[in-house]
Amino acid sequence: MATPPLDRMADFDLTDEQRQVRSVVRDFAEKEILPFVEEHEQAGRYPLELIEKLVPMGLMGPMIPERYGGSFGDVVSYGVICEELARVDWVVASVVSVSNSLCAGSILKFGSEAQKEHWLPGIARGEIICSACLTEPGGGTDLGNMQTLATRAEGGWRLTGTKTFISHAAHAGLFFVVASVDRDQKHRGVTAFLVDPHRTEGITISDFPMRTLKRDNLAEVHFEDAFVPDDALLGEPRKGFPILGSALDTGRFSVAARCVGQAQRCLDLAIPYAMEREAFGHRIGEFQMIQQKIADMVCRTEQARLLVYRLGRMKDAGIPRASMESSLAKLCASQAAVKNALDGMQIFGGYSCAQEYEIGRLLMEAKALEFGEGTSELHSRLIAEFALGIRKQ
Ligand SMILES: Cc1cc2nc3c(=O)[nH]c(=O)nc-3n(C[C@H](O)[C@H](O)[C@H](O)COP(=O)(O)OP(=O)(O)OC[C@H]3O[C@@H](n4cnc5c(N)ncnc54)[C@H](O)[C@@H]3O)c2cc1C
Known part of the structure; x- marks a missing residue:
């Protein structure tokens, strides 16, 4: 629990429901996650069994509407969930945040109905962990300068390039990938894809050893002429930068x-x-x-x-x-x-x-x-x- 004199910090304007969310998630996180975090860090073990505990609590889909199997209430509640999970574990909070903010949020806003039905229920049920493949070895801040290339192929696209520092990659069932269809056009060439790593040949995932967060198993993801079908395209070609902007927002x-x-x-x-x-x-x-x-x-x-x-x-x-x-x-x-x-x-x-x-x-x-x-x-x-x-x- 928070130290008693501080237990009402900045919550004067939370609704009763939001306070209830905070209390339930805090209690769960302290009992079910916190006691195991250090053990995972020492062993460098990805906390899959802790992530599974989030599912019955509805914590894998707090930004996904009920009609796609999620538990969306409101955005403030989502923030409270991320806050309380991060209070005990960076990685468990990260899996919820990446899956919901970057990936599910982008699908909800820019995806076709078929993409929503294909991906969102699995994310909400915890069957699909998401990774966001944005950063490249050449730099993560200047995303308009990305070097990963998407070239047109019959029935789809071929992706070539490397993404680095990718959280959850080895366990992910969905990669939200941004690539360029025209590097000279910088951000105007950026295009977004929803990639199933289990069904895509030409993807290799290699460890990216870290000094800390060893339990996250950060990775480099290499795309070598990896073919993704047309229905992997999120939004339109060359319209990926606004999708990225919205996801990052x-x-x-x-x-x-x-x-x-x-x-x-x-x-x-x-x-x-x-x-x-x-x-x-x-x-x-x-x-x-x-x-x-x-x-x-x-x-x-x-x-x-x-x-x-x-x-x-x-x-x-x-x-x-x-x-x-x-x-x-x-x-x-x-x-x-x-x-x-x-x-x-x-x-x-x-x-x-x-x-x-x-x-x-x-x-x-x-x-x-x-x-x-x-x-x-x-x-x-x-x-x-x-x-x-x-x-x-
Ligand atoms: C634990 C961890 C998990 C991560 N998970 C993911 C993930 O899941 N997916 C993913 O895609 N990425 C991930 N990242 C990568 C992260 O997003 C990048 O590290 C970040 O975007 C910065 O990119 P960079 O490290 O290449 O730094 P660079 O872009 O090389 O920048 C180096 C320094 O230069 C500064 N700089 C750059 N441009 C300017 C400028 N115009 N003016 C002033 N200063 C500038 C930067 O602020 C920084 O201080 C993760 C990183 C960490 C540490």
Whole structure:
């Protein structure tokens, strides 16, 4: 549970249903996921059995409408789910976020009815884990410059290129792939595909060893003249960049919500430690410099949470694109998660580096969230361009 004085943080405007979602997911996550996370990390094991536990709770399809087998309630509730799952495990939250924001969200918005019926129920039932194949070895920020090529073939397309840092790839039943039909045209050549890795020849998946998040089994995905049929095309050729933009808009919401969960977790760990650990005959939480860190951590978490919930409410109100607010939420929340992990580690002193303590692991995991779905530099640039009127929503 959250530390009692903080248990009503930024929830004054949640509805009773949203509070109920939070309470149920928190209870589930603390009992069914948290106790196994460190074991998975040490073993470098993908937490498939933890992901399976999400299915009966309806947590694999919180953005998928009921008619496709999902449990969609509202966007704020989806954010609360991502927040609570990320509070205990990066990877479990990531599987929900990638599958729902990037993949299911894109299918719902841009897919044909046949594509919706083909993919969405399987995602909601947890039978299809999704991967988003966006980043390439040459760079992830400048997505308009992607080198993976899609060439026309009879009855479909051939994909050639490499995607890197791909979460969930080895276990995925759906790859959301962006490729270029014309590299010279940069973002105007980008085209989106829904690829079934089990039915596509010419795809190889190789390990991408990480210093942290070993339980995610990140991978490189190689496409070598891989044939995908016409019905794998999402939207129209050369119209993939707006699809990507829309996917990332929702993706940034869920990543920001995950960052709030991580920032909160740092507080949940640091507060009891500060009130137990003693130095110079006092609990360290009585020292002003430790109190300053706790105060900063609370402020950052609350600011980030408010930005995330506001963004969710904008989406629930039907505002189609909220790109500036997405960047604001993503930037502030990811930096809150990183800074809270750093302050949390300082409070734990040397023990923050010991394997026994979770706080040290949270720093690297928070840092990874500062890169994913747009780095801080990208979001700062976008916010400034919106503010200056150089860029429009
Ligand atoms: C744990 C983890 C999981 C991931 N999962 C996935 C996944 O599932 N699917 C996927 O496709 N990708 C995934 N990624 C990749 C992630 O999205 C990229 O790392 C990210 O987009 C940045 O790309 P890059 O690492 O190539 O950095 P680069 O694009 O090479 O950038 C390097 C640095 O330069 C800065 N920079 C770039 N352009 C500018 C500019 N114009 N102005 C100022 N600074 C600039 C960047 O902000 C960054 O600090 C994952 C990454 C991690 C760490």
